[in-house]
Amino acid sequence: MTRALAVLFVTALALPAAAEAPAVAPSAESTKLAQDLLQCDGLAFGNCPALSAALASRDAVAKALATSLKAAPAQKAGKIALALSLLDARGEIDALEAAAAALPDDPSTVDVRAAQARLGDARAVPSLLTALKTADARGQILAAGALGLLKAQGAVAPLRELLKSNVPRIQSSAAHALGMIGSSEAEADLLALAAAPRTLGMVRAQALDALASLHTEAAVPLAAMLVDATPPEVARAALRLLAAVPTQWSDNAVLAGLDTPGARAEAAQALVALKMTSAGVRVLEVAVRDDIEPDERIALHTALAALKPSGAATVLLKRLQKLPLKNQPDEAVRILRLLPALGDKSVVADLVPLLRLDSKFLVNHVVFALENLTGMRYGSDEKPWREYAGLDAKTAPKLPAKPQ
Numbered sequence: 154m155t156r157a158l159a160v161l162f163v164t165a166l167a168l169p170a171a172a173e174a175p176a177v178a179p180s181a182e183s184t185k186l187a188q189d190l191l192q193c194d195g196l197a198f199g200n201c202p203a204l205s206a207a208l209a210s211r212d213a214v215a216k217a218l219a220t221s222l223k224a225a226p227a228q229k230a231g232k233i234a235l236a237l238s239l240l241d242a243r244g245e246i247d248a249l250e251a252a253a254a255a256l257p258d259d260p261s262t263v264d265v266r267a268a269q270a271r272l273g274d275a276r277a278v279p280s281l282l283t284a285l286k287t288a289d290a291r292g293q294i295l296a297a298g299a300l301g302l303l304k305a306q307g308a309v310a311p312l313r314e315l316l317k318s319n320v321p322r323i324q325s326s327a328a329h330a331l332g333m334i335g336s337s338e339a340e341a342d343l344l345a346l347a348a349a350p351r352t353l354g355m356v357r358a359q360a361l362d363a364l365a366s367l368h369t370e371a372a373v374p375l376a377a378m379l380v381d382a383t384p385p386e387v388a389r390a391a392l393r394l395l396a397a398v399p400t401q402w403s404d405n406a407v408l409a410g411l412d413t414p415g416a417r418a419e420a421a422q423a424l425v426a427l428k429m430t431s432a433g434v435r436v437l438e439v440a441v442r443d444d445i446e447p448d449e450r451i452a453l454h455t456a457l458a459a460l461k462p463s464g465a466a467t468v469l470l471k472r473l474q475k476l477p478l479k480n481q482p483d484e485a486v487r488i489l490r491l492l493p494a495l496g497d498k499s500v501v502a503d504l505v506p507l508l509r510l511d512s513k514f515l516v517n518h519v520v521f522a523l524e525n526l527t528g529m530r531y532g533s534d535e536k537p538w539r540e541y542a543g544l545d546a547k548t549a550p551k552l553p554a555k556p557q
Contacts, residue, residue, distance in 0.1 A: 433462025
């Protein structure tokens with residue numbers, strides 16, 4: 154070591170340690186935003202404008218909320234904790250832990266612990282497990298969901314016990330949590346709950362969804378029988394299970410789902426999971442019906458892109474030409490975006506006249522379809538597209554007259 158370096162080294166050792174930067178106090182603006190969002194009747198982005206506004210300065214608002222949490226009464230602590238979780242304030246989990254520790258015997262503790270779970274803090278697990286064993290239904294429901302988010306294996310046994318509850322919401326929450334945790338130990342209990350004659354629809358559907366998450370093959374026969382069940386939420390859950398556990402002999406049940414109002418989207422997804430290309434024509438027939446809900450039609454279009462039935466592009470384009478394009482362009486746009494995925498160039502000639510539509514918005518999507526089908530880049534200029542599609546017969550050049 155040179156003498157100069159040695160001097161610098163010794164000098165550095167002699168310097169006092171740098172003091173930690175003091176915590177920055179929340180600004181007046183962020184404190185006001187925090188107060189405004191806590192005034193909302195319900196904390197949700199759809200009905201609390203202040204919550205959406207807080208996203209622009211999320212860290213500062215979260216700091217203000219965490220500061221207010223220290224002196225908050227028990228009832229208010231739960232709401233502050235929920236706000237922190239909605240803002241994804243992972244930097245404030247220690248404040249939540251401290252608040253929960255200060256409220257060990259208060260019902261609001263489970264709200265704070267649930268907020269910790271939403272932010273991924275496993276320190277909440279012991280308290281949440283305790284909440285599962287109380288007689289407070291709300292606390293049990295919150296704790297079940299929180300433990301599911303944390304994938305707490307230690308919660309499997311008490312959650313299985315809650316499946317036997319006589320409160321449907323508790324049963325449903327327990328089933329949902331077991332599906333998130335993903336323990337095969339719960340399969341038999343969930344299957345029994347899903348199959349029990351007196352199980353309510355909402356509970357049966359949640360049990361089927363949990364079994365789908367677990368990819369439980371033993372549940373496939375039950376799901377196949379429930380495709381045409383009522384209420385529709387049970388049919389949808391049954392089809393989701395058949396999609397999660399593709400089994401060839403379940404194809405007829407899945408096809409029946411295409412005729413089940415409210416469950417056609419899930420049926421289409423299951424057909425894709427089964428790789429049933431032979432069902433493509435049937436999916437196409439349903440996709441162009443007038444009585445299909447928008448979300449169902451979107452799923453059917455997605456299935457068509459995967460199954461690619463012959464002639465689908467022509468059928469879809471004929472439907473597009475009959476749609477009320479001025480008032481309802483959404484389906485037309487989806488069809489135009491779908492055509493390149495089908496890869497059928499035979500519709501190019503019928504697409505070209507659509508370049509004359511009054512809507513520039515729709516014309517842009519026509520151009521997208523044309524360019525991605527053909528690989529050519531002519532934009533919205535109709536003339537080269539007409540020439541490409543052979544719509545304009547080229548005039549044969551006149552030959553010079555033969556000399557007499």
